[in-house]
Amino acid sequence: MPRSEVPLDDIDHDLLAVLQRDADQTLSALGERVGLSPSAVQRRITRLKKHGVIARTVVELAPEATSDLILAVCVVTLDRESNERHERFQQRLLDAPEVQQIYMVSGDWDYVVVFATHGMAHHNEVTGRLLSDAPNVRRYTTLFVLKPVRTGNALPTRRAESG
Amino acid sequence: MPRSEVPLDDIDHDLLAVLQRDADQTLSALGERVGLSPSAVQRRITRLKKHGVIARTVVELAPEATSDLILAVCVVTLDRESNERHERFQQRLLDAPEVQQIYMVSGDWDYVVVFATHGMAHHNEVTGRLLSDAPNVRRYTTLFVLKPVRTGNALPTRRAESG
DNA sequence: CGCGGCATGCAAAAATCTTGCGCTTCGGTG
DNA sequence: CACCGAAGCGCAAGATTTTTGCATGCCGCG
Known part of the structure; x- marks a missing residue:
């Protein structure tokens, strides 16, 4: 439930900085870092989640531990700039688990898309299906x-953090 | 401690898929999803962490809940391709909290860098310092x-997942 | 056919999380 | 200047969850 504006104080900023680096700590450990009791930390986290500042908690995998991983950044331009075509394009990408990130951008290109696949064959299959064979993709380049x-x-x- | 090769079975794949979307669940809940008892789930997670498959657990913030957020993708080419220059460039970026992602890529550009800043002034300050004023950056473009x-x-x- | 190695479920024990409560602080108000 | 209510805190009891020891079942190998 993203509320319009949630006021964050210094402790909230510290807490978010810590949690964004390591969310696998007990409330006591977090409390020590930000100078608060476990229950106070917990209440703040609850509030931040309820207000939608914290979207979710996830596990990150080590890229090097994933076999045959191929990461690729594709910049894409669509044929025509109709809203409906953009919707369809985005949806198709969203449905693919190999699409890690999608950014609609300004300038010469319309999108930056990050792919994560297993081996070149898989990469080709995915980008072929989602980009080459897509009806409204005018052009794309792969990095x-x-x-x-x-x-x-x-x-x-916030601006710079210390800890 | 990234071991060379860690064999993952179907349950591991399911578990990792679930944890990558939501790591904020009890072991029982996870156990229900993958068809295992809480303790078995816990032991698998421990093993995956120890072997470095799971790198860390983090909280993700909602971009729209972060005030004045500006995301930008910059593609960068360095002046000369010496190892040492690359090291220095990477380190400088790594030291900046506003640098979200750094990819060294093949092709016409050397790097893709994602910046997250607060407001255009901040963006200009950061990219100015890290890219424009950098001694070995030949050229860059911002998306x-x-x-x-x-x-x-x-x-x-693994290939496609269901749940 | 028997012997480990390995992963599991179960249950007890340990640790953590959750919540009610009283206290303090901070503003606004009479 | 005193009073009042909202907000946030620490503490501690109670509820859950995590952790771990143990016995069992399932291969693969000799």
Whole structure:
């Protein structure tokens, strides 16, 4: 339930910074980091979840531990800019588990899409189906990832943090 | 401790798929989904963590709940391709909390970098410091994100999943 | 056919999470 | 200046969940 505006104080910012790096800690451990009792931490987390600041908790896999992993960034331009075509394109991508991220962007390209597949055959199959064979894709280019230097979705909730 | 090869059976794949979407469940709930007792689930998770398949557990924030959020994808090419320069460039990016993702890629560009900042002023400050003023950046282009259609880092551990 | 190795379920024990309660702080109000 | 209500905290009891020891069942191998 994303409320319009949720006021966050310094402790909330600290807490979110910590949780975005490691959410696998007890409330006591978190409390020590932010200087609060376990129950206070818990109440804040509950509030942040209820207000939709915290969207979800997930596990991240090590890319190098996933066999034959191929990551690729594709930039895509659609044929025509009708809303309906965009909807269809997005939906098709959303339905594919190999599509890790989708960003609609400004400029020469319409979308940036990140694919995660197993082996080149799989990659070709997926991008072929979702991009090459798509009726409204005008053009796309693939940038193969040689090394995922950093992955993650941490968002800075404030300017610089310390801990 | 990433071991060389960790054999994963069907239940492991199911478990990882579930955990990558929602890690905020009790062992019993997870057990129901994958058809195992709580303790068995727990032992599998422990094993996956120890072997480095599961890298970490994190909280994801809702982009729309983060005020003034600006996401941008920058593609970057360095001046010279020496190893040392790459190291330095990567390290500088790694030190910035506003840098969400860094991919070294093949082709015309060397890197794809995703920035998350608060407001255009912040964005300019960060990209200015890390890209424009960087001594070894030859050229870069920014694709501003109009809409984050999908975010996340879920990796498919096997071909298609059902649940 | 018998012997480990391995993963499981069960249940007890340990730890963590959850919640009620009283207290303090902070503003707004009479 | 005193009073009142909202909000957030710590503490502690109670509810759940996690953790672990143990016996069992299932292969694969000698």
